[in-house]
Amino acid sequence: MKTLVYLVIGVIFGIIMYKSEAASWFRIYEMFEFGSFHMYGIIGSALAIGIVGTQIIKRNNIKALGGQDMALKPKAMSVPRYLIGGILFGLGWALAGACPGPMYVLAGAGFGSILLVIFGALVGTFIYGVLKNKLPH
Amino acid sequence: MEWITNPWPWYVSGPLIALIMFALLFVGKQFGMSSNLRTACSIGGAGKASDFFKFDWKKERWNLVVVLGAIIGGFLSANYLSNNTVEINPDVATKLETYGITSTGDAYLPTEIFGVESLSDPKILAVLLIGGFFVGFGSRYAGGCTSGHAISGLSNLQLPSLIAVIGFFIGGLIMINFIYPLIF
Numbered sequence: 001m002k003t004l005v006y007l008v009i010g011v012i013f014g015i016i017m018y019k020s021e022a023a024s025w026f027r028i029y030e031m032f033e034f035g036s037f038h039m040y041g042i043i044g045s046a047l048a049i050g051i052v053g054t055q056i057i058k059r060n061n062i063k064a065l066g067g068q069d070m071a072l073k074p075k076a077m078s079v080p081r082y083l084i085g086g087i088l089f090g091l092g093w094a095l096a097g098a099c100p101g102p103m104y105v106l107a108g109a110g111f112g113s114i115l116l117v118i119f120g121a122l123v124g125t126f127i128y129g130v131l132k133n134k135l136p137h
Numbered sequence: 138m139e140w141i142t143n144p145w146p147w148y149v150s151g152p153l154i155a156l157i158m159f160a161l162l163f164v165g166k167q168f169g170m171s172s173n174l175r176t177a178c179s180i181g182g183a184g185k186a187s188d189f190f191k192f193d194w195k196k197e198r199w200n201l202v203v204v205l206g207a208i209i210g211g212f213l214s215a216n217y218l219s220n221n222t223v224e225i226n227p228d229v230a231t232k233l234e235t236y237g238i239t240s241t242g243d244a245y246l247p248t249e250i251f252g253v254e255s256l257s258d259p260k261i262l263a264v265l266l267i268g269g270f271f272v273g274f275g276s277r278y279a280g281g282c283t284s285g286h287a288i289s290g291l292s293n294l295q296l297p298s299l300i301a302v303i304g305f306f307i308g309g310l311i312m313i314n315f316i317y318p319l320i321f
Contacts, residue, residue, distance in 0.1 A: 005164060006199045010206015013157050017207070018214035020150030024223045025246045029233070032309045035226035038147050043287055045151030050292030053159055064165035071167035075280065075290060075297040082297045085279025086304015092271025093305060094312035095264060097246070099283045100276060101170040104204045106246070108211030113251040113265055120269020125174040128277040129189035135278065
């Protein structure tokens with residue numbers, strides 16, 4: 001039953017990514033050119049609702065189904081980790097024109113070339129895992 | 138049928154993304170797509186190479202189901218819910234023409250990069266593989282991607298997520314302003 005819930009959430013997420021054009025290389029390029037409000041509107045409106053909702057959850061201590069705490073643990077503070085990691089991610093996001101969620105969506109949409117991007121992402125994740133202890137965090 | 142195939146405006150899409158995040162919070166999970174890449178490495182046996190991949194990946198199976206759903210969602214959208222073209226700012230489209238990308242307005246992804254015939258071009262192969270590499274490496278280094286940091290983390294007012302998102306834009310702006318002119 002729970003598996004079905006995750007599947008439905010995933011299907012809806014996939015449709016949102018595709019229909020909003022957030023999965024389109026053109027929209028990502030246009031965003032980095034500051035050529036349209038579209039992507040900023042998507043992220044901004046998601047955030048506005050996300051911030052308000054998250055505050056309501058925290059202030060009222062609303063629990064997840066089954067009574068467990070919601071997954072809202074604070075992240076450990078660091079500057080180099082998030083800044084360097086973020087810059088590297090941004091380079092890839094702008095080059096491939098896709099971030100992890102849309103990659104899967106585009107694979108389903110039938111763009112075979114995206115499999116190379118996903119393969120590259122798996123290799124990148126693997127190399128990070130191997131080098132992790134040598135990198136500044 | 139245009140109302141079905143038309144793209145969704147930002148004020149529909151953004152709130153729906155927030156709903157996805159809350160739906161996952163209500164079932165006790167956190168919205169984050171890049172962690173699936175780590176899970177996939179673990180399933181593939183990467184634990185032999187690094188302890189980073191030695192974790193109970195079975196606890197992350199739920200997220201792989203979300204990925205499966207996203208794949209299905211992409212299939213449904215491309216085949217039944219979209220005319221698979223994207224209109225962008227004409228000035229940006231003109232700039233793309235100077236890079237040799239002329240499929241703007243005719244395709245969902247630029248055929249010059251994602252078309253099957255482009256796979257015989259070593260430069261395009263490198264763009265796809267290296268782009269993916271940085272997405273995978275960077276998202277794990279930063280501990281999250283657009284969904285985990287820009288949506289979930291910033292919604293929870295996490296300073297680390299703000300630093301990461303600033304990093305995303307520094308990287309993206311370097312790529313399109315300084316590196317694109319060198320490669321396209």
